[in-house]
Amino acid sequence: MKKVGFYPGCSLKGSASEYNASVLALAKAFDLELTEISDWNCCGATAAHSMNKELALSLSARILALAEKDGMKEIVVPCAACYNRLSVVQHQLNNDAALKERISDMIKMPISGNLQILNVMQMIDKFVVERLEEKVTSAFTKKVACYYGCLLVRPHDILKFDRVEDPQSMDILMKKAGAETIDWAYKTECCGAGFSVSRTDIVAKLSGNIVKDAADRGAEAIIVACPMCQSNLDMRRPQINEYLKAKINIPVLYITQAIGLAVGLSAEEVGLKKHFVPAEFA
Amino acid sequence: MEKHQDAIQELQQHTGVNVNRCYQCGKCTAGCQLADEMDFSPSLLMHMLQTRDEELFQQLLHSKSIWLCVTCENCVSRCPMQINIPEIMDYLRELSAKEHKVNIESRNIVAFHRAFLDSIKFTGRLFEIGLIAGYKARTFRLTQDVELAPKMYSRGKLPLMPEMIKDKKGVANLFSRTLAK
Ligand code: SF4
Ligand code: SF4
Numbered sequence: 001m002k003k004v005g006f007y008p009g010c011s012l013k014g015s016a017s018e019y020n021a022s023v024l025a026l027a028k029a030f031d032l033e034l035t036e037i038s039d040w041n042c043c044g045a046t047a048a049h050s051m052n053k054e055l056a057l058s059l060s061a062r063i064l065a066l067a068e069k070d071g072m073k074e075i076v077v078p079c080a081a082c083y084n085r086l087s088v089v090q091h092q093l094n095n096d097a098a099l100k101e102r103i104s105d106m107i108k109m110p111i112s113g114n115l116q117i118l119n120v121m122q123m124i125d126k127f128v129v130e131r132l133e134e135k136v137t138s139a140f141t142k143k144v145a146c147y148y149g150c151l152l153v154r155p156h157d158i159l160k161f162d163r164v165e166d167p168q169s170m171d172i173l174m175k176k177a178g179a180e181t182i183d184w185a186y187k188t189e190c191c192g193a194g195f196s197v198s199r200t201d202i203v204a205k206l207s208g209n210i211v212k213d214a215a216d217r218g219a220e221a222i223i224v225a226c227p228m229c230q231s232n233l234d235m236r237r238p239q240i241n242e243y244l245k246a247k248i249n250i251p252v253l254y255i256t257q258a259i260g261l262a263v264g265l266s267a268e269e270v271g272l273k274k275h276f277v278p279a280e281f282a
Numbered sequence: 283m284e285k286h287q288d289a290i291q292e293l294q295q296h297t298g299v300n301v302n303r304c305y306q307c308g309k310c311t312a313g314c315q316l317a318d319e320m321d322f323s324p325s326l327l328m329h330m331l332q333t334r335d336e337e338l339f340q341q342l343l344h345s346k347s348i349w350l351c352v353t354c355e356n357c358v359s360r361c362p363m364q365i366n367i368p369e370i371m372d373y374l375r376e377l378s379a380k381e382h383k384v385n386i387e388s389r390n391i392v393a394f395h396r397a398f399l400d401s402i403k404f405t406g407r408l409f410e411i412g413l414i415a416g417y418k419a420r421t422f423r424l425t426q427d428v429e430l431a432p433k434m435y436s437r438g439k440l441p442l443m444p445e446m447i448k449d450k451k452g453v454a455n456l457f458s459r460t461l462a463k
Contacts, residue, residue, distance in 0.1 A: 014441055
């Protein structure tokens, strides 16, 4: 068993519990043990940086410092929004010594800023992909739309992960799991992000356009790597369908669920029964 | 209420963005999915800042635009001058809230942010039921999404108790040293 640090983030402990289950199950199937950062806190998400920059920096910095204190060299961060926040904050601190000192004083912990922060695709690339094809027992032979959303690939100069307008990493992995990936227009368009509750109308419209394009091009599933994207596209489907004046029932799966199924994990193990739009693939 | 001597200079200092570098090509607005809903599009916002007009600056602090920006970073990634509009949005939002200039129509967005932060302040992590309760208490939208909660609960997506962290005081301190200032 190889051990790596893990920052689940709040939604994996709640509304995205199936993401948590499938990340852990997939990791385990490939002999990887994910260890949670001790006493981690919420990264503050959009709320924190919208209301107070220093607070946003401190919340993320506390997480980074705790991981370092635990002796972790790399951490896996499955939520795209958390991944973006932690990476951006580490970058900002590393590029401004005075700021780093101030924030370090605020959280009362040193920050070296040397952590490797891995999103879910990077985790799969690093620990899974080598043995992926040989372990595929029930190939995920569906036509899928790989939806990256905004925060996984942007801002490119900081994240340095994949192409900004037409990323490929998820497509490549899904093909290895047996899927056919479609060419479509909404790979990195915004789903409405944190407006699910405060501006549901905007989420219905933006997510509606995403779901519609995937449907128009014949996708049988939308694959995501972010709890916010998943809940907007899945849980808000009634509002989306109302906006589209159509009944689109394409399910929305986390990449770890789709790949998990391909390597023989059960629907239960990857939490497939927890979706609002039924996903029946097993 | 604070008086801005040169508000734009202050903005530039805090964000590191030089507003004069924008040459109004409009790519940010073309790529912004929220631009339709905004009162001032991202490129117009840049233009307003360039004028250094106090009146226009105040209009931005009162605008819907700053609260509608979801920080998707599309604008900055497409901008030929790599102008960090989301960073400017953050700065304007913080100032707008601090000076009680939040646009009336955007108050529920701000209420959501505040409810979100409250939840972290008290437990260290986001507690979704607490978040929704806090949001409803602030906006009186008591019946919104009532059918959603039981569906989430039955799927094990809505824990009834918050997961508390050990160092609650440490996290609460971060709030009192930043947000409360
Ligand atoms: S894309 Fe950049 S240069 Fe063009 S209008 Fe927007 S901010 Fe200005
Ligand atoms: S970051 Fe804000 S302004 Fe820029 S494209 Fe996204 S929503 Fe529009």
